[in-house]
Amino acid sequence: MTDDLTQIGANAKQAAFQLANLDTETKNRVLNTFADELLRNTNKIVAANQADLKNATDLPAKFVDRLTLTTERIADMAAGLRQVAGLADPIGNVDTGFTNKAGLMIEQRRVPIGVIAMIFEARPNVSVDASALTFKSGNAVILRGGKEAINSNTALVNILRSVLKVNQLNENAIQIIQDTSHEMANQLMHLNQYVDVLIPRGGAGLIKTVVQNATVPVIETGAGNCHIYVDQTADAQMATNIIVNAKVQRPSVCNAAEKLIINANAAEKLLPKIAQALADNGVELRGDDRSQQIVNSILPAADEDWSTEYNDLIMAVKVVDTLDEAINHINQYSTGHSEAIITNDYANAKKFQQLIDSACVYVNASTRFTDGFEFGFGAEIGISTQKLHARGPMGLNEITTTKYVISGNGQIRQ
Missing domain, CATH: 3.40.605.10 (Aldehyde Dehydrogenase; Chain A, domain 1)
Incomplete structure (x- = not known):
């Protein structure tokens, strides 16, 4: 050649x-x-x-x-x-x-x-x-x-x-x-x-x-600043399993979750369990003031954390009051790759899928599935995060x- x-x-x-x-x-x-x-x-x-x-x-x-x-x-x-x-x-x-x-x-x-x-x-x-x-x-x-x-x-x-x-x-x-x-x-x-x-x-x-x-x-x-939002109706075990999988299974890839957004009405009950499961897998958590008040092992997050794709065993955590606040935060900082909501509320699930501006939007599933092989394509030539001429795997x-x-x-x- x-x-x-x-x-x-x-x-x-x-x-x-x-x-x-x-x-x-x-x-x-x-x-x-x-x-x-x-x-x-x-x-x-x-x-x-x-x-x-x-x-x-x-x-x-x-x-x-x-x-x-x-x-x-x-x-x-x-x-x-x-x-x-x-x-x-x-x-x-x-x-x-x-x-x-x-x-x-x-x-x-x-x-x-x-x-x-x-x-x-x-x-x-x-x-x-x-x-x-x-x-x-x-x-x-x-x-x-x-x-x-x-x-x-x-x-x-x-x-x-x-x-x-x-x-x-x-x-x-x-x-x-x-x-x-x-x-x-x-x-x-x-x-x-x-x-x-x-x-x-x-x-x-x-x-x-x-x-x-x-x-x-x-x-x-490619660039994947992917988010998971835990709604107030989320099942605790499902949320923990999905978040650990999305962050830990292969943290260096673009479909790994980098951010955890959690509703305030679920945070007191669910965040300690999720944080412990992530810590058990070697994940460093960086969070806002509200998340640190709930789990004292969470380190302070800097402004740049919200837009950073770590590709590492690091995850940033934010507590929000409403679904709309979560959607607005995700759309502000997302790279348009993959986002997920964990919820038992059908209306919230549909609203999240409708309003999140990313190539792949999940309900009650790990972002790690954004992959050509998993989608049945055999392989992928890339995951498009733009809107022309292709989007997604x-x-x-x-x-x-x-x-x-x-x-x-x-x-x-x-």
């Missing part, structure tokens, strides 16, 4: 033209072979990942967790590939069809976007997830991962490219940029001639840099576009 970005772009564009005509049976066969080869090369992938981990001594624990590949995680990636293979192919689907007054038959069909570029941080699974979804949807992909995961990403991509070659398909449907410099990333952000859309995945800093500097179209993803349909196909029999416009 070359690091000449213009050549990479041209290669991707050519591969995209070929992929657009690939039949579903071939796509699915290749995706299953991708999975087979990942499993067969597990030791090679783990060895490459160990080389990255050896160089990750200065990284925070949350990044090391994202970077680490285990036998189980590789098996999960393979399972995701097989699930993508089992999904319906969106290409060629007709969203709508009609005949206009001139007798023209007009169809709106699903087609690939073309060339999708990814800039992402220390998450090697993105290489596989993005490759699976772009391949199934007929798009070529250009991957630019961080330097922390270069060995892992290269190993994974080389395995996928070898499968393409064996199947006499264009290897350049999947390409990785070896140069992990900021300058190369900046060039990719301006590769308008070849890149149809750029998707960043990573921390708030990376996403902000791409959104502010790219000239190619960008789908903003992006699967196959979200990385296609449409075109109108019109058939006539000699009509001319009068």
Whole structure:
């Protein structure tokens, strides 16, 4: 593979033209072979990942967790590939069809976007997830991962490219940029001639840099300052279980809960139990004055805590008087990712879902379910926190576009 970005772009564009005509049976066969080869090369992938981990001594624990590949995680990636293979192919689907007054038959069909570029941080699974979804949807992909995961990403991509070659398909449907410099990333952000859309995945800093500097179209993803609101009617055990799961199961990911908002009428009874369960799992709590008065182990929260995505075993707590106050606070500080309400009040549940302005809004469930695999997409290319052109976990349909196909029999416009 070359690091000449213009050549990479041209290669991707050519591969995209070929992929657009690939039949579903071939796509699915290749995706299953991708999975087979990942499993067969597990030791090679783990060895490459160990080389990255050896160089990750200065990284925070949350990044090391994202970077680490285990036998189980590789098996999960393979399972995701097989699930993508089992999904319906969106290409060629007709969203709508009609005949206009001139007798023209007009169809709106699903087609690939073309060339999708990814800039992402220390998450090697993105290489596989993005490759699976772009391949199934007929798009070529250009991957630019961080330097922390270069060995892992290269190993994974080389395995996928070898499968393409064996199947006499264009290897350049999947390409990785070896140069992990900021300058190369900046060039990719301006590769308008070849890149149809750029998707960043990573921390708030990376996403902000791409959104502010790219000239190619960008789908903003990722940052997750996620909230859970405990209503006054919430069941104590359900609330505790959900909050601990959302915060503790994997605190370094974007769908982990970062903030706990609790109604004052429930706080005296429920907050001590919830706080103890979180403390038992190593979570540091930072709260407002009212929460500190109820649980004296809660540390004072600073103004910046309400807008911070910790990606760590830290959670901020706020006591509110009403559902409206909770909704207003969440909408002020949320990144538009995932929020949840725990309640036994149907009207409050529906109001929360209606008025919270985020991509995913839960009633009585953990925010950790915001995930393409959990939603049945097989994998995700990212979780969009914007409103155009996609929102929430992006699967196959979200990385296609449409075109109108019109058939006539000699009509001319009068």
